[in-house]
Amino acid sequence: xxxxxxxxxxxxxxxxxxxxxxxxxxxxxxxxxxxxxxxxxxxxxxxxxxxxxxxxxxxxxxxxxxxxxxxxxxxxxxxxxxxxxxxxxxxxxxxxxxxxxxxxxxxxxxxxxxxxxxxxxxxxxxxxxxxxxxxxxxxxxxxxxxxxxxxxxxxxxxxxxxxxxxxxxxxxxxxxxxxxxxxxxxxxxxxxxxxxxxxxxxxxxxxxxxxxxxxxxxxxxxxxxxxxxxxxxxxxxxxxxxxxxxxxxxxxxxxxxxxxxxxxxxxxxxxxxxxxxxxxxxxxxxxxxxxxxxxxxxxxxxxxxxxxxxxxxxxxxxxxxxxxxxxxxxxxxxxxxxxxxxxxxxxxxxxxxxxxxxxxxxxxxxxxxxxxxxxxxxxxxxxxxxxxxxxxxxxxxxxxxxxxxxxxxxxxxxxxxxxxxxxxxxxxxxxxxx
Amino acid sequence: xxxxxxxxxxxxxxxxxxxxxxxxxxxxxxxxxxxxxxxxxxxxxxxxxxxxxxxxxxxxxxxxxxxxxxxxxxxxxxxxxxxxxxxxxxxxxxxxxxxxxxxxxxxxxxxxxxxxxxxxxxxxxxxxxxxxxxxxxxxxxxxxxxxxxxxxxxxxxxxxxxxxxxxxxxxxxxxxxxxxxxxxxxxxxxxxxxxxxxxxxxxxxxxxxxxxxxxxxxxxxxxxxxxxxxxxxxxxxxxxxxxxxxxxxxxxxxxxxxxxxxxxxxxxxxxxxxxxxxxxxxxxxxxxxxxxxxxxxxxxxxxxxxxxxxxxxxxxxxxxxxxxxxxxxxxxxxxxxxxxxxxxxxxxxxxxxxxxxxx
Numbered sequence: 001x002x003x004x005x006x007x008x009x010x011x012x013x014x015x016x017x018x019x020x021x022x023x024x025x026x027x028x029x030x031x032x033x034x035x036x037x038x039x040x041x042x043x044x045x046x047x048x049x050x051x052x053x054x055x056x057x058x059x060x061x062x063x064x065x066x067x068x069x070x071x072x073x074x075x076x077x078x079x080x081x082x083x084x085x086x087x088x089x090x091x092x093x094x095x096x097x098x099x100x101x102x103x104x105x106x107x108x109x110x111x112x113x114x115x116x117x118x119x120x121x122x123x124x125x126x127x128x129x130x131x132x133x134x135x136x137x138x139x140x141x142x143x144x145x146x147x148x149x150x151x152x153x154x155x156x157x158x159x160x161x162x163x164x165x166x167x168x169x170x171x172x173x174x175x176x177x178x179x180x181x182x183x184x185x186x187x188x189x190x191x192x193x194x195x196x197x198x199x200x201x202x203x204x205x206x207x208x209x210x211x212x213x214x215x216x217x218x219x220x221x222x223x224x225x226x227x228x229x230x231x232x233x234x235x236x237x238x239x240x241x242x243x244x245x246x247x248x249x250x251x252x253x254x255x256x257x258x259x260x261x262x263x264x265x266x267x268x269x270x271x272x273x274x275x276x277x278x279x280x281x282x283x284x285x286x287x288x289x290x291x292x293x294x295x296x297x298x299x300x301x302x303x304x305x306x307x308x309x310x311x312x313x314x315x316x317x318x319x320x321x322x323x324x325x326x327x328x329x330x331x332x333x334x335x336x337x338x339x340x341x342x343x344x345x346x347x348x349x350x351x352x353x354x355x356x357x358x359x360x361x362x363x364x365x366x367x368x369x370x371x372x373x374x375x376x377x378x379x380x381x382x383x384x385x386x387x388x389x390x391x392x393x394x395x396x397x398x399x400x401x402x403x404x405x406x407x408x409x410x411x412x413x414x415x416x417x418x419x420x421x422x423x424x425x426x427x428x429x430x431x432x433x434x
Numbered sequence: 435x436x437x438x439x440x441x442x443x444x445x446x447x448x449x450x451x452x453x454x455x456x457x458x459x460x461x462x463x464x465x466x467x468x469x470x471x472x473x474x475x476x477x478x479x480x481x482x483x484x485x486x487x488x489x490x491x492x493x494x495x496x497x498x499x500x501x502x503x504x505x506x507x508x509x510x511x512x513x514x515x516x517x518x519x520x521x522x523x524x525x526x527x528x529x530x531x532x533x534x535x536x537x538x539x540x541x542x543x544x545x546x547x548x549x550x551x552x553x554x555x556x557x558x559x560x561x562x563x564x565x566x567x568x569x570x571x572x573x574x575x576x577x578x579x580x581x582x583x584x585x586x587x588x589x590x591x592x593x594x595x596x597x598x599x600x601x602x603x604x605x606x607x608x609x610x611x612x613x614x615x616x617x618x619x620x621x622x623x624x625x626x627x628x629x630x631x632x633x634x635x636x637x638x639x640x641x642x643x644x645x646x647x648x649x650x651x652x653x654x655x656x657x658x659x660x661x662x663x664x665x666x667x668x669x670x671x672x673x674x675x676x677x678x679x680x681x682x683x684x685x686x687x688x689x690x691x692x693x694x695x696x697x698x699x700x701x702x703x704x705x706x707x708x709x710x711x712x713x714x715x716x717x718x719x720x721x722x723x724x725x726x727x728x729x730x731x732x733x734x735x736x737x738x739x740x741x742x743x744x745x746x747x748x749x750x751x752x753x754x755x756x757x758x759x760x761x762x763x764x765x766x767x768x769x770x771x772x773x774x775x776x777x778x779x780x781x782x783x784x785x786x787x788x789x790x791x792x793x
Binding site for chain 1: 514593
């Protein structure tokens with residue numbers, strides 16, 4: 001690798017979706033499903049010279065108390081199909097789709113990403129996720145269900161198999177048979193596409209667990225991680241980059257990109273006010289009760305969102321909510337929230353707002369640019385995946401006001417240098433197979 | 435409306451298949467050419483058995499570069515997940531704003547089965563029974579969101595009216611699906627389902643689930659017989675046969691005047707080849723054949739597959755189609771913007787809407 005005189009920030013745009021952080025009640029909020037919304041955010045990201053555009057995935061609508069969860073945005077298009085369409089209205093922007101390795105087979109997924117890479121001229125990325133969720137499995141014919149322990153072994157073998165397929169044609173475009181026999185997959189035949197412009201589409205791993213870190217170090221090009229303090233970021237960064245050597249990889253072969261939220265204002269005070277207002281929008285009175293029910297595991301519909309928290313303790317092993325990531329030890333969370341409510345004199349809704357955390361970067365464009373730059377300069381991150389709260393205009397202001405300041409600092413590109421996502425990310429070309 | 439004796443509007447479709455093409459531009463150019471001719475739709479075939487890109491992906495890439503022409507990729511049902519297939523087809527309908535179709539196909543070889551390693555090759559009748567179930571569950575999943583399920587009611591804090599979302603609880607011979615879909619009901623309600631009904635074992639599935647049936651035939655008598663059979667099977671399965679369009683599918687070689695017109699309708703009838711019925715002749719004779727077979731009630735239209743992709747599609751659009759337009763036999767502009775609109779098919783009612791809103 002050539003030494004880079006100065007560390008460049010990498011940026012990605014997350015299409016806001018199925019989560020209460022997406023504010024649908026705002027007058028500025030537009031369709032979550034019309035192509036025009038996806039086109040708007042992708043064009044904004046490309047105008048801002050972002051590395052890539054990111055789509056999440058959910059394969060079963062969430063349910064609460066045995067019924068479809070109705071308070072948050074729900075419904076989304078199928079990711080790879082949208083990205084192929086976006087390839088027609090963008091030229092350089094990377095296009096990343098989340099695709100589950102539990103409810104798919106390597107041959108088909110490898111083929112779909114290779115096709116996207118060909119059709120987009122080398123801009124495809126795959127965020128590999130796994131699921132141990134019996135609830136989601138009810139939509140699929142595959143066995144699918146995995147013990148938590150098996151999730152990453154399947155994901156690892158899945159990606160390795162996909163790469164065998166991507167490598168299978170000769171460099172001059174002649175199909176060559178492949179055969180893979182492993183613990184999870186036993187397949188053979190011929191792949192239907194030549195090696196794609198990137199060789200291998202970029203692989204993203206989302207998650208901070210011990211297994212997730214190891215999987216990223218061995219296999220991924222990008223890790224989509226949680227944002228925390230500068231110190232926590234530095235320690236995570238050092239830990240993950242340290243693991244790469246074990247797999248014969250250099251620190252430059254993995255980009256660390258936390259998911260972050262940004263609120264801008266003309267003054268620090270205005271930014272803080274806007275941030276507080278967004279948090280109120282994100283936690284409607286109904287959503288506050290629902291959040292509580294998810295933790296307590298029982299029906300709390302008789303509680304007043306503006307009143308005090310329940311005195312009872314959460315129920316163990318409740319299945320009141322399905323299709324949602326668990327938050328952890330519910331008894332401990334309830335304990336903490338009651339203490340918070342007592343200490344500050346907060347109602348249910350105010351407690352949920354207070355406990356659900358601040359936006360990652362709140363301030364004037366200058367302050368936010370400086371802070372983002374500091375995270376990257378101090379090796380707490382290689383860049384950021386920006387998660388707006390509004391569809392589709394939620395990154396307009398960032399691109400107009402913060403990107404130019406990052407460029408002035410010499411911390412962000414002023415034009416795309418290459419045509420592929422790998423080149424935007426500064427990743428080496430993957431080894432081929434002669 | 436077309437009936438077995440009268441005739442409706444002429445429907446024309448063209449195949450975009452181009453061997454060894456993996457980048458977008460040749461497909462975009464061909465689709466734009468077809469759209470300039472006002473064709474109802476373009477098809478792109480797909481199989482795991484031969485080199486080629488994912489067809490639904492290619493037509494998604496084509497969608498923003500076109501405005502009116504219908505987009506019908508082949509998507510196979512044997513080794514794929516019904517839930518993923520319906521979501522991808524619904525999404526093609528969203529990104530094309532109501533122009534999506536889906537040509538249902540099966541994977542019958544052991545070679546294809548080995549690519550997945552999950553099941554062995556199965557007999558065609560079993561595969562087509564399963565394909566019918568996939569077509570069925572797809573429509574159920576498209577209906578699992580009613581059109582007005584998204585309410586964004588600020589007062590009650592509800593994004594959805596969950597009474598308008600439905601579990602489908604489908605159990606077929608080889609799979610089950612709980613639902614609802616993750617994708618809201620697509621603009622056409624049901625994207626257009628296309629089935630090649632040439633082979634006898636496919637006809638029940640086609641008659642029951644297809645909006646468009648393709649029939650490879652070398653003679654008008656043969657084409658008419660299959661159309662009549664499909665229509666009566668459709669009626670037997672409780673459908674109005676006028677909701678089924680039957681198109682004759684032909685390979686076309688418009689290589690020029692070097693080939694003498696062959697005996698048959700319009701001066702150059704199709705003849706059987708190992709690749710299927712082939713029409714070989716000039717664009718004018720092809721127009722004559724199309725006009726004759728349509729006017730006499732043999733077919734609702736044609737699905738034409740160029741032997742030489744660039745050359746034959748260009749001659750088809752600028753020769754044959756232009757002539758049919760000149761004679762007032764084919765549309766000169768698109769009056770509607772959806773594929774169902776082009777085909778004269780209404781947006782289907784939602785099968786769950788009248789159930790009174792229980793999920």
